[in-house]
Amino acid sequence: MIEVVAELSRGPVFLAGEALECVVTVTNPLPPTATSASSEALAWASAQIHCQFHASESRVALPPPDSSQPDVQPDSQTVFLPHRGLQDVRFPQDEAVAPSSPFLEEDEGGKKDSWLAELAGERLMAATSCRSLHLYNISDGRGKVGTFGIFKSVYRLGEDVVGTLNLGEGTVACLQFSVSLQTEERVQPEYQRRRGTGGAPSVSHVTHARHQESCLHTTRTSFSLPIPLSSTPGFCTAIVSLKWRLHFEFVTSREPGLILLPPVEQPEPATWTGPEQVPVDTFSWDLPIKVLPTSPTLASYAAPGPSTSTITI
Numbered sequence: 618m619i620e621v622v623a624e625l626s627r628g629p630v631f632l633a634g635e636a637l638e639c640v641v642t643v644t645n646p647l648p649p650t651a652t653s654a655s656s657e658a659l660a661w662a663s664a665q666i667h668c669q670f671h672a673s674e675s676r677v678a679l680p681p682p683d684s685s686q687p688d689v690q691p692d693s694q695t696v697f698l699p700h701r702g703l704q705d706v707r708f709p710q711d712e713a714v715a716p717s718s719p720f721l722e723e724d725e726g727g728k729k730d731s732w733l734a735e736l737a738g739e740r741l742m743a744a745t746s747c748r749s750l751h752l753y754n755i756s757d758g759r760g761k762v763g764t765f766g767i768f769k770s771v772y773r774l775g776e777d778v779v780g781t782l783n784l785g786e787g788t789v790a791c792l793q794f795s796v797s798l799q800t801e802e803r804v805q806p807e808y809q810r811r812r813g814t815g816g817a818p819s820v821s822h823v824t825h826a827r828h829q830e831s832c833l834h835t836t837r838t839s840f841s842l843p844i845p846l847s848s849t850p851g852f853c854t855a856i857v858s859l860k861w862r863l864h865f866e867f868v869t870s871r872e873p874g875l876i877l878l879p880p881v882e883q884p885e886p887a888t889w890t891g892p893e894q895v896p897v898d899t900f901s902w903d904l905p906i907k908v909l910p911t912s913p914t915l916a917s918y919a920a921p922g923p924s925t926s927t928i929t930i
Contacts, residue, residue: 619657619930620644629922630913632738637666657930670856676819677856678810702740741909745773755867757900760788762869767904774911775846775919778863785836790870792897795829797864798842800849808856822864846919850910863904871896 622642631637643659672679748768755762763784772778778798784791800823804810809819826842842863851860872895910916 618646619659620646620927621662621930622925622927625924628914628917629924630917632741632910632913635913639664659930672856674810676810676821677804677808679808679856738912741773741911744771745769745776745909747771753904755787755865755902757789757867757869757898759869759871759873759898761786762789762791762867763787765865765904770905771907771909772844773909774844774848774850775915776844778842778844778906779839780863781837781839782832783837784832788873790833790872791835791867792833792870792895793829793831793868795827795866796840796842797824797828797866798826798844799824799862799864801860801862803858803860805856805858824864844908846911846916848908850908861906861908863906865902865904867900867902869898869900871898 620643622644624640624642626638626640641662641664643662645657751767751770753765753767755765763782764786766781766783768779780796782794802821802823804819806819825845825848828840828842830838830840832838849859852858
């Protein structure tokens with residue numbers, strides 16, 4: 618009997634471009650009555666990284682498997698490339714540029730993997746740290762409802778999407794609004810399951826956080842929607858794509874200059890009641906945002922997985 622234990626010392630989550638380190642321990646435990654002749658020896662072993670893809674057959678019409686294709690695909694035939702986006706990055710040629718220890722030996726492949734991981738982390742931080750106020754005018758067919766402001770459009774998993782809504786400058790009264798943080802999953806046209814054969818729609822939306830507020834006579838308000846650490850960042854493959862967005866829904870009054878409060882001054886005591894019915898209109902608006910991965914250590918806390926696996930041969 619041979620026992621093989623594989624352990625990922627840093628956890629099960631990695632960033633594209635990192636080098637995966639796994640400690641493999643092979644033991645041959647023998648009972649007290651066993652002899653050396655009955656012991657087994659391991660002659661050869663290998664390790665591979667596989668990418669698993671799962672799709673719902675009710676939505677995706679996958680092509681039949683091609684047995685002539687090799688089990689290991691070249692980098693040019695997969696979208697899971699650790700250097701995608703980093704193609705135009707030049708690695709330092711001077712050894713003195715990068716800090717190094719004279720007591721450690723490192724091959725050229727290891728240096729490149731380390732630089733890829735560092736550059737991917739730096740690009741991630743730089744893309745999600747830029748702050749610049751973006752303003753959007755919100756209006757329907759009868760006039761301006763308000764102005765929406767957001768400080769950035771690129772986020773990491775675990776961050777909060779913070780936005781402000783200014784209704785004081787609007788000419789159309791807004792009675793209520795809601796904003797939802799959603800993902801949009803879309804199947805590419807050539808792999809869509811046709812609706813006529815009982816298939817589901819090719820586009821589906823999932824809401825991860827939602828804020829709703831009654832805002833009549835509100836001049837300015839704000840909201841904060843957390844992006845779950847356990848969710849999936851945006852991606853695009855030849856079969857399916859996943860995008861993030863803010864989905865707004867507004868309820869506005871059809872009456873111009875709507876007043877639902879009693880007058881300030883009255884000549885004599887009177888009883889005031891608000892209108893029983895108010896004619897309203899509803900409309901929606903979608904604002905695309907980008908959601909990128911986060912630190913592997915932080916992600917492993919939110920979605921813990923096994924770091925050790927044991928098999929007995």
